[in-house]
Amino acid sequence: DAGVTQSPTHLIKTRGQQVTLRCSPKSGHDTVSWYQQALGQGPQFIFQYYEEEERQRGNFPDRFSGHQFPNYSSELNVNALLLGDSALYLCASSLRRTVNYGYTFGSGTRLTVV
């Protein structure tokens, strides 16, 4: 049973560029949440997708956008990259209607903006 897979694992981009990160949720999960984790800090919620719609959004600018596909996989897009966007981006999947609501995390994409 495959867990959550994220790609790419590492990425180096230049300020002002755009980036797309990808996530395939754990088999059987239908909800994808994206988090940004800066070094030494806890994960910060970016947004959550369920049934191909953005259901909740954290305190991130519109430069951060996403998408969920019919197969539940998801993309995170960041436009006009800033140095401060350098972080580990974690994808977490879960099953919406379940008693067990814990996340399964992917290994993350380490984004470095130079």
Next chain:
Amino acid sequence: GENVEQHPSTLSVQEGDSAVIKCTYSDSASNYFPWYKQELGKRPQLIIDIRSNVGEKKDQRIAVTLNKTAKHFSLHITETQPEDSAVYFCAASNTNAGKSTFGDGTTLTVKP
């Protein structure tokens, strides 16, 4: 929105001792409280969780307690082992809303 505070930020114990990490939350609507362990360079992994209708939950050497009135919950690790060394994150969520808010983490070091 929800705010989760976690203490201490670092914790060092001798092997075999107990470790306690405490979190407080602000939103009384939160009803699900998971704990995650993140080893260096690895993904966070769910180690235990508790729901608001339960005051305590145990799983071998790990236990979590919840005080809804005071809005705080704690992770207790007994008989610590070097492999327990990691960063531990608490989180709070409202299962109707779905999003989890995380604390800033506790770096636990277990000295052999």
